[in-house]
Amino acid sequence: MIKTVSELITIEIPEWKSLTINNITLTRDDEELVEQIAEKVSVDNLKEGVRINAKSWVGVIRFSQFEVHIIPKLAGGYCGLVKMIEFACGLQLLRWLSKDRMIKIEKSNDLYDLVALLLVEECEKLLSAGLLSDYIEIESDIPVLRGRFLTSKQITKRFGEIDRLECRYDEYLKDIPENQIIEAALSFCARRIKNEELLMRCRYLYSVFSEACSTNEIVMLQKIRENLTYNRLNEYYRTAHILAWHILDGLGINDIYVTHDRRCFAFLFDMNKLFEEFIYKYLQKTLEKTNFIIRDQFSIKSIIYQSDSDHRYKNIRPDFIIQAKNNIGTKLPIDAKYVLIENNNVPRDICYQIFIYAYALGRKDTSVIPSAAFIFPSASEETNPISLSINVNGKKEACIKGFGLHILTAIREVEENRFGLNSASKQIMEFIWRNLVM
Structure with a gap:
């Protein structure tokens, strides 16, 4: 049935x-x-x-x-x-x-x-x-002359006929x-x-x-x-x-x-895709009154090479990069990940990806280690950031941060036109300031 x-x-x-x-x-x-x-x-x-x-x-x-x-x-x-x-x-x-x-x-x-x-x-x-309507160019056989007469087409398709004429003309249509x-x-x-x-x-x-x-x-x-x-x-x-x-x-x-x-x-x-677009616009609004700007889909030359030819393997493209408005200094890569992260258990592929971004765009001086971040949706309004690092012989070589953003709280800020007030936004701004200014 x-x-x-x-x-x-x-x-x-x-x-x-x-x-x-x-x-x-x-x-x-x-x-x-x-x-x-x-x-x-x-x-x-x-x-x-x-x-x-x-x-x-x-x-x-x-x-x-x-x-x-x-x-x-x-x-x-x-x-x-x-x-x-x-x-x-x-x-x-x-x-x-x-x-x-x-x-x-x-x-x-x-x-x-x-x-x-x-x-x-x-x-x-x-x-x-x-x-809305507009003029559309039409080619058709019609009983009376209209617009431009298509001589070659008439000879090819309707040689000797006078009741139908091949014409090209403009028609005001909604199509x-x-x-x-x-x-x-x-x-x-x-x-x-x-x-x-x-x-x-x-x-x-x-x-x-x-x-x-x-x-x-x-x-x-x-x-x-x-x-x-x-x-x-x-x-x-x-x-x-x-x-x-x-x-x-x-x-x-x-x-x-x-x-x-x-x-x-x-x-x-x-x-x-929607979360990425939302985070981009949200960070853009949050950074409006600061000395930083956000850019999306910024392509970076890869740090991975083909060993046999010494050619770069693939370009790297983080979701966003944060940098100073004067375009001088370090660029901080940030990704938006719509994933469910429980008990700070970050999926391995995300870890590897964000660490690559950190190495590709990290600061070259010795005072601050290469860093990158990712933002994920949080089920609660208050979420502690996730900190991960690569340690070699007891020394930190790279660091990444994960920030859980409560979407409903962010939406309330959007409706009130007041950005950067929730705990995740403050943590993100502190991370940006520490890596781009200090």
Whole structure:
């Protein structure tokens, strides 16, 4: 018996946790879905059930008989996640909502419906403001002369015909990239939303946008993403586009063009990427009134060489580097890691990576040893920093620090526009000052 979406068993699990579901078997469609999401979430088919191993990806996975919701507990749930997106992307998604609507969002246990709701709200604003149109160059055979007559094409395709003319002309249309992005996101939302009221609103919007434009190729969307720029004419589309890209990325852009109506799907959000963007913006605000600046994705020439050719092996790229505003002196590497660290048990790969950063950018004088840091989400507001060092013959050769940031506390600072007040921020600033000034 096939269950409707409302009849599916709903199971919640925090990120970085495991859960075994007994008396459940996976169908062929389920197994295909498991294969697609293997790098994001581990799903093992056992003799008497299914084991889910969550990582840093959060969201919803809908199987044939049950639905799994991976909750970002370290971020304060889905509402905290949306607030992180707001701050990291410079949006205002929740501030204009009514109190009743905010209560519903805070209690929401479905990330897909939540992001779809925000997209629908933004699309309704676009309709009120009016959809954007632009002149599009069209080549077509038409009954009357319009624009430029294509002589060579007429001879090649319609030699001797006078009832149809090959022409190139400009048409003022809504079938432009700005609307095509929205149409692509709504096309999937209109088939996967659980809430009936929201589904009706989404389907109406999809009918409007699909009538105005169409996107038939994945390549087209990818090119749009690479080439689209914003100006005073299309700036009011920016928020809706960011939400649309989150939906397309979370679903996997290839899934948009599946022709049959698949019941099984996954909408997964990479908390590693979002946490990195959030920390960058947060540190940027914290350092505003200091003599330091933060830069992201700073490439460093590797300290690792190929021994046979004496060539550098690979460049090193920490998430951020902190340096003086005058660009003079040492650069301090810092990474953002969305991992669950309990009892100061730092994963080995993180240790090795951060120590490499310390050696690559460490101070060359003898007064301060090479140092680097990483920031991870903390479950509590007060967390002692993690200190690790490499000792050779009793002498420290390198040192790294791990700082646990309580995301909900940081979000409160964002809402109050007061940065650097929590204990983790103060510890980070002290570490920066000690390594770049002393």
